[in-house]
Amino acid sequence: MTRLRVNGVEAEVAVATVAELLALRGIDPGARFLAVAVNGAVVRRTEWPVAALSQGDEVEIVRPLQGG
Amino acid sequence: MNDDPLMIAGTAFSSRLIAGTARYPNQQVMLDALAASGTELVTMSIRRISLEGYSGSLVDLVSGRYRLLPNTSGCVTARDAILTAELAREALETNWVKLELIGDRDLLYPDVEQLVHAADELVRKGFVVLPYCNEDPVACQKLADVGCAAVMPLGSLIGSGMGIANPAAIELICTRSPVPVVLDAGIGTASDAAQAMELGCDAVMIDTAIARSHDPVRMAAAMRAAVEAGRLARLAGRVPKQRFAEPSSPQLGLVGS
Numbered sequence: 001m002t003r004l005r006v007n008g009v010e011a012e013v014a015v016a017t018v019a020e021l022l023a024l025r026g027i028d029p030g031a032r033f034l035a036v037a038v039n040g041a042v043v044r045r046t047e048w049p050v051a052a053l054s055q056g057d058e059v060e061i062v063r064p065l066q067g068g
Numbered sequence: 069m070n071d072d073p074l075m076i077a078g079t080a081f082s083s084r085l086i087a088g089t090a091r092y093p094n095q096q097v098m099l100d101a102l103a104a105s106g107t108e109l110v111t112m113s114i115r116r117i118s119l120e121g122y123s124g125s126l127v128d129l130v131s132g133r134y135r136l137l138p139n140t141s142g143c144v145t146a147r148d149a150i151l152t153a154e155l156a157r158e159a160l161e162t163n164w165v166k167l168e169l170i171g172d173r174d175l176l177y178p179d180v181e182q183l184v185h186a187a188d189e190l191v192r193k194g195f196v197v198l199p200y201c202n203e204d205p206v207a208c209q210k211l212a213d214v215g216c217a218a219v220m221p222l223g224s225l226i227g228s229g230m231g232i233a234n235p236a237a238i239e240l241i242c243t244r245s246p247v248p249v250v251l252d253a254g255i256g257t258a259s260d261a262a263q264a265m266e267l268g269c270d271a272v273m274i275d276t277a278i279a280r281s282h283d284p285v286r287m288a289a290a291m292r293a294a295v296e297a298g299r300l301a302r303l304a305g306r307v308p309k310q311r312f313a314e315p316s317s318p319q320l321g322l323v324g325s
Binding site for chain 1: 088089090091092098111112113114115116117125126127128131136138139141147151152154155156157158159160226227273275276
């Protein structure tokens, strides 16, 4: 198990990559308008299958919403 | 394209109204209001997804029709604003960003010190930066100096509808700014939008005044007309104000004289 912080919430998950984390969360990695950062750096969509996650990583998963 | 386009970073817009997408009663009213406003550029925020899952959103509806301008609303540090801009670039495939750096959560006033720092860094990273800023000619000059594509001084507090609190400052900024000036925040009704354009602003940004009006679609049409009227009046050049009356009818040949 890997201990991560995902969108500000602690999580113990059995995943090795960004793509696996999205799958575990039920997020279609093919969905448009998604973006991911790990430890303050954007991980490009093409890197999701190979971007490794390790103990203590802070992950942000975002999408656009209405705004002013 | 009309013969008086708004130019920002080499991109031409027929409409001088930038519209927000928040606070509408529902999505259909928002879509109808955006259409009625004539806008070509709409703002969106970037937020964490719900960990319960991702479903389609507003962006699916507007992305094909309008150019998108993601914002960094709610960010209080340069670091978070820069990351939010980078996430927006990845999510929306645009390097344009409306940079907001909030210094006070109650007033939503910009933190100018961090704003200039973040703007500088984002310009270096290749972003087209449109910063929401104070109605301060010095702050606006600093933002232009670091390479911002426009400046977005506030008329009054975000969402307040108080109009343009300091028209003299806005006019000064418009006179001196080397980049387009977009009045952001505070517009309450159509006359405020017209006033901004008459003071010399190149465009206005409106969200709450349309979305929270009684009839957003009609108010959007009013804002469109006001922006166009204000722009035309600015180009035409208003008469100077004077302290005494000046008759408009001829004074020769008055009956009984």
